[in-house]
Every structure is written in C-alpha cells, then in structure tokens.
Amino acid sequence: MTDEDESAPTVAVVGGGAVGVTAAHDLAARGADVTLFERGDLAAESSGRAAGLFYDAYAEDVDAAVGARSLERFRAFDRTLPGFSFAACPYVIAVREGDSDADAVPAMVERMRAHGRDVSVVDPDALGERFPTLRTDDLAVAAVAEGAGWTDPPSYVRALGGRAAREGVAIETETAVALGPLTDAGRELRVRDAGADGDSGTETRVFDAVVVAAGAHTRSLLADADVAAPVVPYRVQALVAAERYDGPMVYDATADAYLRPHPDGLLAGDGTEPVSADPDGYRREADDWFREDVGTVLDERLAHGDRGGPDLNDARAWAGLCTATPDGDPLVGPVDAGGTADRASTGDTAPTLFVAAGWQGHGFMRAPAIGETVAEGVLASLDGVAFDASESPWIGAFDPRRFGSERFDADEPFEIVEGMSLSNRTDGE
Numbered sequence: 001m002t003d004e005d006e007s008a009p010t011v012a013v014v015g016g017g018a019v020g021v022t023a024a025h026d027l028a029a030r031g032a033d034v035t036l037f038e039r040g041d042l043a044a045e046s047s048g049r050a051a052g053l054f055y056d057a058y059a060e061d062v063d064a065a066v067g068a069r070s071l072e073r074f075r076a077f078d079r080t081l082p083g084f085s086f087a088a089c090p091y092v093i094a095v096r097e098g099d100s101d102a103d104a105v106p107a108m109v110e111r112m113r114a115h116g117r118d119v120s121v122v123d124p125d126a127l128g129e130r131f132p133t134l135r136t137d138d139l140a141v142a143a144v145a146e147g148a149g150w151t152d153p154p155s156y157v158r159a160l161g162g163r164a165a166r167e168g169v170a171i172e173t174e175t176a177v178a179l180g181p182l183t184d185a186g187r188e189l190r191v192r193d194a195g196a197d198g199d200s201g202t203e204t205r206v207f208d209a210v211v212v213a214a215g216a217h218t219r220s221l222l223a224d225a226d227v228a229a230p231v232v233p234y235r236v237q238a239l240v241a242a243e244r245y246d247g248p249m250v251y252d253a254t255a256d257a258y259l260r261p262h263p264d265g266l267l268a269g270d271g272t273e274p275v276s277a278d279p280d281g282y283r284r285e286a287d288d289w290f291r292e293d294v295g296t297v298l299d300e301r302l303a304h305g306d307r308g309g310p311d312l313n314d315a316r317a318w319a320g321l322c323t324a325t326p327d328g329d330p331l332v333g334p335v336d337a338g339g340t341a342d343r344a345s346t347g348d349t350a351p352t353l354f355v356a357a358g359w360q361g362h363g364f365m366r367a368p369a370i371g372e373t374v375a376e377g378v379l380a381s382l383d384g385v386a387f388d389a390s391e392s393p394w395i396g397a398f399d400p401r402r403f404g405s406e407r408f409d410a411d412e413p414f415e416i417v418e419g420m421s422l423s424n425r426t427d428g429e
C-alpha cells in the first residue's frame with residue numbers, strides 16, 4: 001500500500017493470532033489498506049499457547065491441499081522471514097494393539113498418498129529400528145508422515161506481524177473492537193483503545209470489509225452483528241518436561257496424546273476437555289490428571305521404560321483453547337450477504353463481514369494457507385465474485401453459512417470431537 005492507493009479497499013482484521021496476522025499480511029501484499037486490531041499483544045491467546053506441530057497428513061482432499069500449501073509457505077518463510085525458523089521432523093501416528101482404529105489406518109494412509117502426501121504405513125518393528133527412542137512392541141500399526149515439523153508459534157506471529165507492518169498494515173494492539181452495523185459508508189467497528197493515560201475511549205471507524213479471526217471469541221463477537229456462528233471453544237493442555245528427546249513427533253492415537261522435541265527437553269500435550277469453555281474465564285493452568293496421563297504415555301511410548309525422567313509435577317504446563325464446529329471443518333468466508341436494506345441506496349451487494357475460525361486444534365499449522373485464502377477471498381468478494389463462482393478462491397467445504405440449513409442449527413449444542421483423533425480424520429470414507 002502506498003499513499004497513492006486511495007482506491008484500495010479498506011479492510012479491518014480482528015485478532016492478532018496466527019490466522020489474523022497472516023490474513024492481514026497477505027491482504028496488504030495484495031494492495032489492500034489493512035488495519036489489524038488485537039485486544040492484547042500479538043499471539044496473546046491460542047497462538048501463544050500452541051504446541052507448534054505441523055504436518056500435511058490429511059486424508060480429505062481439501063485438508064491435504066491446505067496442509068500442503070501451509071507446509072510450502074512455512075518452508076519459504078524459514079528461508080526468508082527474519083525471526084522465524086522451524087525444525088523438520090517426521091510425524092508418527094501410532095495405534096496400539098486392541099484399538100479398533102488400527103484397521104482404518106492403511107486406508108487412511110492410502111488416501112493421504114493419493115493426494116501426493118509423503119506418508120507410509122510402517123510395521124511397528126521397522127518403526128522401532130528407525131526410531132530407537134520409541135517403544136513400539138505394543139503397537140498394532142503405525143504411519144509416518146515425512147512432510148512435517150515443529151516451531152515456536154508466537155515467533156511466527158511476531159515475525160509475520162513485523163513483515164505485515166513493513167507491508168503497510170497498521171497494527172493496533174491493546175485495542176479491542178466490537179462489530180457495528182452495516183451502513184452506506186461500510187461496515188462499522190467500535191474501537192476501544194486503552195489510551196496512553198490508561199483511560200479507554202471508544203470511537204467508531206468504518207471499513208469496506210471486516211475479517212473476524214478472533215479465535216475463541218469469534219462466536220460472541222459475531223453475535224453482536226446478529227450472525228450465529230457455531231464455533232465452540234474447548235480446553236486443551238500441554239507441558240514441557242526437562243527430558244532430552246531427539247526422536248520424531250508422535251501422536252499416540254490410542255492414548256490421544258502427542259509429543260515432540262523441544263529446546264528445553266520434550267513437549268507433550270492434548271488433555272482435551274470436550275466441553276464448552278468460557279474464553280474469558282477458563283482455567284489457564286494444567287490439571288493434575290493431565291500431568292499424570294502424560295507421565296503414563298511417556299513411560300509407555302519412550303524406550304527409557306518406567307519413569308526415569310523428571311517429575312512432571314515440576315514441568316511447565318498450561319491450558320489454552322481450541323475451537324470446534326459441528327462437522328469439524330472450519331468457518332472461512334463471508335457471513336453477510338451484503339446488499340442489505342441499509343446499503344440499498346449504494347447498490348453494493350458485496351459482503352462486508354468475513355470469518356476465519358474453528359480449527360479443531362489445527363489452526364496454527366493451517367494459518368499460512370488459510371490467511372492466503374482469506375486475503376484472496378475477501379478481495380474477490382469485494383470485486384463482486386460470488387462465493388461459489390468457478391474463479392472464487394473460497395473453499396466450498398468451509399462455507400460459514402452451511403449451518404443455516406436443516407443439517408445444523410447454528411445455536412444447537414453439538415458434540416466436541418478432538419481434531420487429531422483418527423475417527424475425525426477418517427470421516428468421509
């Protein structure tokens with residue numbers, strides 16, 4: 001964006017997590033006049049509490065394409081984005097003997113491979129030979145995804161935020177916003193900033209488009225604009241143990257837990273509580289049962305045998321929020337029809353309000369691809385391209401308006417299914 005670009009569309013992005021920062025950066029790189037609003041600091045919420053695993057091991061075609069694009073961008077950022085780097089590391093999916101999900105693994109892997117993903121079924125003995133740090137004698141089957149890695153998620157947000165600022169994005173942190181109505185002038189935002197003297201003030205600002213990438217706060221934010229979005233926050237947990245580990249990343253599907261190397265030892269996580277959590281009042285510390293469960297999984301999965309490692313009661317541990325949707329797919333796209341009665345006089349029918357949320361525990365790893373889709377989708381929508389037009393960049397399966405139908409009522413309670421689980425990933429077979 002330069003000063004001459006007075007005709008550039010004005011876009012507000014609400015939320016300075018991985019998704020919002022990527023979308024803001026990519027919008028500015030495509031010529032939009034972008035303001036990013038974050039009520040705390042960048043990476044203040046889920047993106048600052050994520051474990052940082054990423055991979056492209058998805059069976060669904062859309063998910064595999066999103067995973068592949070994200071991986072491609074992570075690799076490019078690793079080379080070109082100061083302050084960001086990642087460690088390439090294979091990702092093992094392990095299923096124990098007696099777990100009925102084991103039968104589904106070969107077909108699931110076949111579907112991943114059909115999408116060009118470098119994933120193979122591996123015999124447990126061969127897995128143990130390749131990765132002697134792992135115990136594999138209790139496994140029925142395993143798969144290894146080679147296109148995977150891990151990083152420090154807040155470093156991605158801050159590094160890309162820095163580049164976004166250099167691209168001309170106005171980044172307003174410590175600034176909470178609420179959605180206002182659509183008027184002839186555009187979409188109103190009520191902007192509340194803390195002010196230098198600590199007094200907060202509210203002003204109304206108007207944008208051609210507003211993107212809500214507010215993570216666990218997405219549902220309540222959109223409710224202010226009378227938009228019902230079925231995005232429900234739920235609590236998950238992670239810890240860092242001072243135990244040297246240089247093996248692959250592992251998802252123990254039977255135990256529902258994952259682990260990866262970490263500069264301070266080993267990071268392990270999951271501890272999902274599959275119930276709705278209050279984004280402003282949830283418990284941010286980890287639970288004792290989670291530490292105990294992780295201890296058991298490390299004993300069973302790592303070759304050192306019974307807990308010779310550090311006491312996990314001393315481990316740095318935390319909880320954060322993920323977001324679920326009724327069908328496990330995210331909400332990415334426009335949520336208003338545009339052309340409301342308020343705007344009738346302008347004859348403008350383009351949507352003005354967009355959402356990007358509902359990642360089921362995979363929002364960090366999908367952010368590079370989704371931010372790009374949001375940027376291209378918003379600009380295409382403002383240019384009058386219909387959501388379902390052949391040239392539309394939006395992804396049909398992620399249409400946020402799909403729940404208005406008989407299939408899901410946006411305000412109906414639904415079951416929260418943890419996103420890594422194999423039953424979730426093998427859906428649609």
Ligand SMILES: Cc1cc2nc3c(=O)[nH]c(=O)nc-3n(C[C@H](O)[C@H](O)[C@H](O)COP(=O)(O)OP(=O)(O)OC[C@H]3O[C@@H](n4cnc5c(N)ncnc54)[C@H](O)[C@@H]3O)c2cc1C
Pocket residue numbers: 014015016017018019020037038039040041042043044045046047048049050051052053054175176177178213214215216217221236237238269318319320321322323356357359360361362363364365366
């Ligand atoms: C313990 C844990 C481990 C995880 N591990 C992984 C992993 O390994 N890989 C992976 O892909 N994902 C992982 N996740 C999930 C991942 O953290 C999220 O999917 C991802 O960070 C979502 O990014 P986001 O930008 O959508 O949301 P967020 O990072 O939550 O950003 C939303 C932002 O919006 C701001 N906001 C909210 N309301 C307002 C408002 N009114 N005005 C202004 N700003 C507002 C918030 O302050 C927040 O900073 C993990 C999550 C947790 C908790």
